[in-house]
Structures are given as C-alpha cells and as structure tokens.
Amino acid sequence: MDGGTLTHGNNSTAQTHVINISATTVDIAAGASIDVDSLGHDGGSSGHYNGYGDGPGTGGSLGGGGAHGGNGGNASSGGVGGTAYCTATNPSTIGSGGGYSTGGGGTGGAGGGLIILNASGTTTINGTITADGAAGGSWYGGGGSGGAVKITADTIAGTPAGFTVTGGNGQSGSGGGGGGCVYLEYVTSNSIASGNVTMNGGTGQAGGAGQLFILDSDSGENGDLYLVNGGTAGASSNQKAATSLTVDSITLTGEAKYTVPNGASLTLADANPFLGGSGSAETLTVAGSLTYLNGATYDNMIVSVSSGGTLYNAVGGTLTITDDGGLALNSGGILNTALSTLTTSGALTLEYGGKLKLIMHHF
Numbered sequence: 001m002d003g004g005t006l007t008h009g010n011n012s013t014a015q016t017h018v019i020n021i022s023a024t025t026v027d028i029a030a031g032a033s034i035d036v037d038s039l040g041h042d043g044g045s046s047g048h049y050n051g052y053g054d055g056p057g058t059g060g061s062l063g064g065g066g067a068h069g070g071n072g073g074n075a076s077s078g079g080v081g082g083t084a085y086c087t088a089t090n091p092s093t094i095g096s097g098g099g100y101s102t103g104g105g106g107t108g109g110a111g112g113g114l115i116i117l118n119a120s121g122t123t124t125i126n127g128t129i130t131a132d133g134a135a136g137g138s139w140y141g142g143g144g145s146g147g148a149v150k151i152t153a154d155t156i157a158g159t160p161a162g163f164t165v166t167g168g169n170g171q172s173g174s175g176g177g178g179g180g181c182v183y184l185e186y187v188t189s190n191s192i193a194s195g196n197v198t199m200n201g202g203t204g205q206a207g208g209a210g211q212l213f214i215l216d217s218d219s220g221e222n223g224d225l226y227l228v229n230g231g232t233a234g235a236s237s238n239q240k241a242a243t244s245l246t247v248d249s250i251t252l253t254g255e256a257k258y259t260v261p262n263g264a265s266l267t268l269a270d271a272n273p274f275l276g277g278s279g280s281a282e283t284l285t286v287a288g289s290l291t292y293l294n295g296a297t298y299d300n301m302i303v304s305v306s307s308g309g310t311l312y313n314a315v316g317g318t319l320t321i322t323d324d325g326g327l328a329l330n331s332g333g334i335l336n337t338a339l340s341t342l343t344t345s346g347a348l349t350l351e352y353g354g355k356l357k358l359i360m361h362h363f
Contacts, residue, residue, distance in 0.1 A: 043108020170204020179210025
C-alpha cells in the first residue's frame, strides 16, 4: 500500500467482517493505513443497554467499559466492565462495545475491528495500523474495547507511524474500554517492539491494558507477553478463562495488571521471567495456577496469590524479592515450592489462611 486506507465493514451485533490477507510480501508504506477503528461490536443504546460482543460493558446509570485484551473499567455507579476474552497467541475476535448510560443517555462506544496479515516473505510497516475502540457517547456512555491485529511473516520490518489497539475513553465516571490484542510471529527478524504498540485502556474509570505477544517461531522458545497501560492504573487484563499458556517472560509496565483466573494456568520458562515498570500498580494476580520453571525475581512487580490460587516453583529455582517487589499470599492462596533459595529485601506477606509449603527432595 502506497497511500490510501484499507478497512472492513461495520460488524454491529455479530462478527461478520475482518481483514484477512495472505501474500508473499505486505508493504504498508508511509502515509498508508489499515484502519478498523470502531468497527467491532456496537455499544449499548436506549433499546439495548448492554454493549454487544463477548466482553460487553453493561448498561446502568453510567455505562461500563467493553473488554477484549484488557477488562473494561467498572463505572463509578451502575455499569460493570466486561471481562477480557482475547486469545493472546491467536487473536481472532473483534472488540466489544461499552454500556449505555441510563442516567445521561450516552451510548456505549463500539469496539475495534480485526486485522490479520500473513506473509511468507516480508511484512514492512512504515504507515499506520489502528484498531481502536470508540469513546462512550455523551453523557456517560462506556468506552468500547480495542480490536486485534495478528501478523505472521518470515520478516517483520519497518517503523510504524502508528500502531494502536487502545480502548475507548469513558465519559467522566463511566468505564473506559480495555485495550485490544496484538500477535507478532516471525522467523528471521522483527523490528516492532512493545514500545511501538499503543495498547492502553481507555480513561474515565480506566480500562485494562491490551496484550502483545511476540514469538520467534524457529527459536524453540515460547514467546514473550507484554502489557503496557500508558501510566494509568485501571482494570486488570485477564488471561482467557480456562486456558493454559506458557511464555518465556511477562512484562507489565505503565501501571498494567494481569490476572490468571480460576481454572487457567500460566507457566513462565525464563530464569528471570518478570519485568515490571516504575509505577506502583504493576501486579500479577493468581487465582488459577502460576508455575516457574527456573525461579523468578520480583522487581518492580507484586505477585498476589488469591484464594484458590497456587504458585509453584520448580526444583532448584531461586525466588528473589527486591526492595521494589513483593509476594502476597492472601487467604486461601498457596505457595507450593521446591525452591532452593528464597531471598527478600521487599515484602513477603502471608495472610491468615495463606499457605507456604516447602517440599523436601531427597537425593
């Protein structure tokens, strides 16, 4: 593409329109764009208070935010934000709409659409890719969630002028939409990093960050997960319910939060699988199970094991908590560990009902 804009139709109440291109090479030149902003599921209206989609914001006196990669923000009164449902390793869904405001008459914002680009050779992006959710309408509609982008190629090249899957803003006390999902898979090389992708949740009662997954498919590795929320603490971003995910590392920055829900499992393979930001809210909450294969260092990040959640550390691994990190075992949470060393200069909190199990191994 050399100038011009490629888009798809409005999905409204059901997913019927996406962009899905397979080619030898894909070139989005400077000045060109693929734009599916606000073309996902519709937001709520006076005839249908809740937004549409798999993670809609509900209607109420103030509308809740729609979800996709990040949860939608709960309104300060009335509407509830949707729950994230995007599959980080294979985004194939459009964003959900925000909730309608019965108190102010504001419609919910629509979610973003879906872009899939498959190239056997090189995909070059110097133009713009955007799949943002729409802002909630005046007054007090909830924001729609960001959409999704999936790119697979031998080589991903270029420096995007813009690459966004943001949630739409809420109106005052209404919920912001959650950010969307981006998946980048390459063989030879990739020039697009987490800093090139804007995935924050919408403002208002802020939505959760979107999710970016990057995989070098011939490396034998598992890929890396990134969540960035633009410096605003808001809703969490959930792993899709009832799924198992193995990654090398997870990065939470810009006040992002991530939740492994009950029934889901996350395995971290790297020896230092965490990277947290400089904010105060970067938190990984475990309501399902979290497994470290090679230990972990908690630096600029808090890991919170909630009731019913289990954290397992493999044999011989070292858990280190720096003065900027923390590990909290809340009531009903379990640290089931075969660690060889636990060192801390930060916070290790064991609440009443939390369990620290040390497993002995005989050699």
